[in-house]
Amino acid sequence: MTEAEVTNIVIAGLGGQGVVKASDILSQAAFAASLDVKKSEIHGMSQRGGSVSSDVRFGEKVLSPMIPRGSADFLVVMEETQVTPNIHHLKTGGVLITPEHIPYILESENEEEAKRLQRTLNVAMIGVLSCYIDQIRTEHWLAAIENNVPPTYFELNRKIFLLAQAVEQVMARVASAAHKNGGMSIPVRS
Amino acid sequence: MAELAPQLLSGNEAIALASLDAGVTLGVGYPGTPSTEILENLSRIGGPAQWAPNEKVALEVGIGVAYAGGRALVTMKHVGINVAADPLFTVAYTGVSGALVLISADDPGMHSSQNEQDNRRYAVAAGVPMIEPSDSQEAYDFMREAFELSELFNITVLFRLTTRVCHSKSIVRSRPKAPAVPKYERDVKGRVMIPGYARPAHKRMREKLKQIADSKLMDRLTSEYGDPKSRKGIITSGVTFQHVIESSPDARILKLGLTYPLPLERVRDFVNSVDSCLVIEEGDPCLEEAFKLVDIPVLGKPEEFRFGELTVDRVQQIISGDYREAPPTPPGKPPKLCARCPHRVAFSILSRLDCIVAGDIGCYTLGVMAPFEAMDTCVCMGASIGVGLGLRHALPEEEARRVVSVIGDSTFAHTGVNGLVDMAYNPPSTGHLVLILDNETTAMTGTQEHPGTGRKLDHSPTRRMDFEAVCKAVGVDQVHTLDPTEDVQAYEKLIKDSLDSGELVVIIARKPCILTERRIAKAQAEAEAAECLAEQPND
Numbered sequence: 202m203t204e205a206e207v208t209n210i211v212i213a214g215l216g217g218q219g220v221v222k223a224s225d226i227l228s229q230a231a232f233a234a235s236l237d238v239k240k241s242e243i244h245g246m247s248q249r250g251g252s253v254s255s256d257v258r259f260g261e262k263v264l265s266p267m268i269p270r271g272s273a274d275f276l277v278v279m280e281e282t283q284v285t286p287n288i289h290h291l292k293t294g295g296v297l298i299t300p301e302h303i304p305y306i307l308e309s310e311n312e313e314e315a316k317r318l319q320r321t322l323n324v325a326m327i328g329v330l331s332c333y334i335d336q337i338r339t340e341h342w343l344a345a346i347e348n349n350v351p352p353t354y355f356e357l358n359r360k361i362f363l364l365a366q367a368v369e370q371v372m373a374r375v376a377s378a379a380h381k382n383g384g385m386s387i388p389v390r391s
Numbered sequence: 392m393a394e395l396a397p398q399l400l401s402g403n404e405a406i407a408l409a410s411l412d413a414g415v416t417l418g419v420g421y422p423g424t425p426s427t428e429i430l431e432n433l434s435r436i437g438g439p440a441q442w443a444p445n446e447k448v449a450l451e452v453g454i455g456v457a458y459a460g461g462r463a464l465v466t467m468k469h470v471g472i473n474v475a476a477d478p479l480f481t482v483a484y485t486g487v488s489g490a491l492v493l494i495s496a497d498d499p500g501m502h503s504s505q506n507e508q509d510n511r512r513y514a515v516a517a518g519v520p521m522i523e524p525s526d527s528q529e530a531y532d533f534m535r536e537a538f539e540l541s542e543l544f545n546i547t548v549l550f551r552l553t554t555r556v557c558h559s560k561s562i563v564r565s566r567p568k569a570p571a572v573p574k575y576e577r578d579v580k581g582r583v584m585i586p587g588y589a590r591p592a593h594k595r596m597r598e599k600l601k602q603i604a605d606s607k608l609m610d611r612l613t614s615e616y617g618d619p620k621s622r623k624g625i626i627t628s629g630v631t632f633q634h635v636i637e638s639s640p641d642a643r644i645l646k647l648g649l650t651y652p653l654p655l656e657r658v659r660d661f662v663n664s665v666d667s668c669l670v671i672e673e674g675d676p677c678l679e680e681a682f683k684l685v686d687i688p689v690l691g692k693p694e695e696f697r698f699g700e701l702t703v704d705r706v707q708q709i710i711s712g713d714y715r716e717a718p719p720t721p722p723g724k725p726p727k728l729c730a731r732c733p734h735r736v737a738f739s740i741l742s743r744l745d746c747i748v749a750g751d752i753g754c755y756t757l758g759v760m761a762p763f764e765a766m767d768t769c770v771c772m773g774a775s776i777g778v779g780l781g782l783r784h785a786l787p788e789e790e791a792r793r794v795v796s797v798i799g800d801s802t803f804a805h806t807g808v809n810g811l812v813d814m815a816y817n818p819p820s821t822g823h824l825v826l827i828l829d830n831e832t833t834a835m836t837g838t839q840e841h842p843g844t845g846r847k848l849d850h851s852p853t854r855r856m857d858f859e860a861v862c863k864a865v866g867v868d869q870v871h872t873l874d875p876t877e878d879v880q881a882y883e884k885l886i887k888d889s890l891d892s893g894e895l896v897v898i899i900a901r902k903p904c905i906l907t908e909r910r911i912a913k914a915q916a917e918a919e920a921a922e923c924l925a926e927q928p929n930d
């Protein structure tokens with residue numbers, strides 16, 4: 202029951218961005234990976250465009266459903282303005298994940314297509330996060346995504362998830378190589 | 392007992408599943424965060440669930456089901472119990488033949504409520520047992536216990552959830568289904584509460600509570616955790632237990648699942664076996680007061696921890712005695728009316744006309760925010776009409792003429808009608824104007840149906856409450872219906888003229904909520920397709 206065995210993740214954004222859906226995917230994937238899981242969020246006003254955040258905790262045994270202040274290992278923020286109101290969740294040395302991590306992949310010159318892609322932002326962010334979670338295998342992630350998006354959108358979400366995952370892996374490798382050479386900052390901030 | 396495959400469920404989902412597995416005859420309630428998803432889920436998994444127009448009716452229907460020998464689940468948010476308090480206090484006397492479990496979903500910290508009342512007080516005041524789970528597994532297990540307790544002792548059980556139990560997900564293992572429901576039995580002396588029958592009924596109720604305090608159930612719902620050798624004791628209940636065990640695994644922890652009646656002797660033994668014992672509870676100091684009343688020497692929390700939710704951090708503060716407040720966090724973005732929300736028009740007009748707005752509860756309460764700032768009062772559901780009338784009665788004429796009551800459609804069906812009856816019965820000398828913002832749904836709590844939508848909980852069609860006819864029937868002089876987005880100038884003129892007319896006027900501004908557009912369009916297409924098929928000749 203030591204704290205160290207629990208992974209704490211806060212997902213934050215604005216109503217309508219799919220924060221709760223992202224935390225459902227994350228918690229179901231962790232559950233499928235045979236971990237103990239708890240997640241907690243505030244419903245209600247989320248559809249009215251206000252700030253939304255969700256706490257997900259998993260490990261061998263999870264107690265409180267809420268993440269203590271300053272002890273999130275990861276803070277996933279879907280919108281730049283929501284970094285400031287949520288940064289206090291992150292522990293020192295924790296990883297902040299923002300849409301900056303996935304440049305270009307949700308963009309398109311076609312307006313309709315761009316809108317469609319924007320709606321997968323939450324799954325893209327989960328894709329980035331997945332690079333850091335060793336306990337959960339890709340099959341668990343994909344099963345959880347399938348469970349949470351309409352069947353006609355699954356293929357698109359699957360692609361976006363895998364693409365975001367690949368981009369993050371490359372970026373992290375580039376960053377760590379650059380770091381070894383003493384240049385360039387790491388895109389993973391704390 | 393055989394266990395079924397585990398599932399990841401919210402507290403509300405676990406309650407729905409437990410009710411289904413307990414053989415619930417009917418689930419009935421009124422929407423209210425954080426309770427709403429219980430009945431929605433019950434319906435989704437194939438259980439019988441329906442919305443009542445308000446919490447009082449919901450409880451009364453539940454009482455009837457339980458008098459008939461059935462098993463009733465009644466759900467509402469904490470303030471709903473205020474509305475249902477009248478039947479609650481007397482069904483506590485009559486008891487039930489089947490089972491009656493009443494859910495009170497409390498909202499410490501007021502994430503989406505107008506107050507943070509602690510409904511543990513209701514169990515004591517009404518004289519009904521209260522059960523409190525600390526996570527989804529307990530929500531499931533204790534709910535099964537609640538149905539059994541209710542049926543065994545023929546008593547109403549109050550089941551208290553809090554936001555963090557309702558809306559947190561954790562792993563649940565369910566159990567096999569309960570056996571079928573017993574039959575109806577007539578019991579006039581037990582059910583008809585004239586004073587002569589009510590006096591012995593009150594004594595029977597107190598006797599039952601005593602028996603429950605001594606029952607085996609008490610042992611099943613009371614558990615000890617932590618280090619059995621520790622000299623530091625903590626007594627707690629509900630989700631607070633989870634925060635306590637996380638922040639203080641080395642203490643001895645007594646968790647109470649039944650918080651009324653209390654296992655006082657067990658608590659006394661526990662307190663005597665440690666050097667000092669702290670009671671850590673969210674909200675009012677209910678447990679602390681109950682223990683101190685019978686001279687059990689416990690320590691409580693400082694007054695400032697009565698406000699808001701407890702968390703691991705705040706529990707740590709209570710334990711360590713370091714009460715310094717954490718640095719404030721920058722505010723997030725507040726909610727606001729949707730960009731295309733039809734309610735917006737009304738508040739622009741009321742703001743321009745400088746009205747005194749007796750408001751009500753719903754999405755439209757956001758009319759209080761900039762840029763509108765067009766709301767002067769908001770007390771409880773349905774209050775807009777009564778408060779508006781009171782303002783009209785008391786204010787000098789010039790000001791009285793600026794008063795308007797603004798109410799939503801679900802709220803009108805809930806308890807607004809009562810105020811309207813008074814408006815016709817005791818009309819203010821300046822008349823009055825009621826604006827019903829009818830978006831044909833209960834938007835605030837997630838777009839639930841209500842009697843005025845003509846659709847049931849599962850969105851299937853039923854009779855529709857005719858607001859216009861109701862207004863006329865109670866004696867309102869003028870009833871107008873309009874689409875608020877169609878002709879804003881005409882809308883504004885009608886409001887302006889009505890405020891000042893000296894008559895009783897109701898304006899029904901009807902335009903569906905943008906959040907339900909797609910669902911309604913889909914249902915309509917399906918209905919039309921079905922009609923088409925039905926019209927096809929058989930051969």
Ligand SMILES: Cc1ncc(C[n+]2csc(CCOP(=O)(O)OP(=O)(O)O)c2C)c(N)n1
Binds near residue numbers: 471754
């Ligand atoms: C007694 C009580 N029950 C339930 C609630 C939760 N609640 C708040 S507003 C509301 C109804 C809102 O519906 P409506 O009046 O149609 O307005 P809308 O949100 O659609 O604009 C409900 C159910 C409450 N605050 N008080």
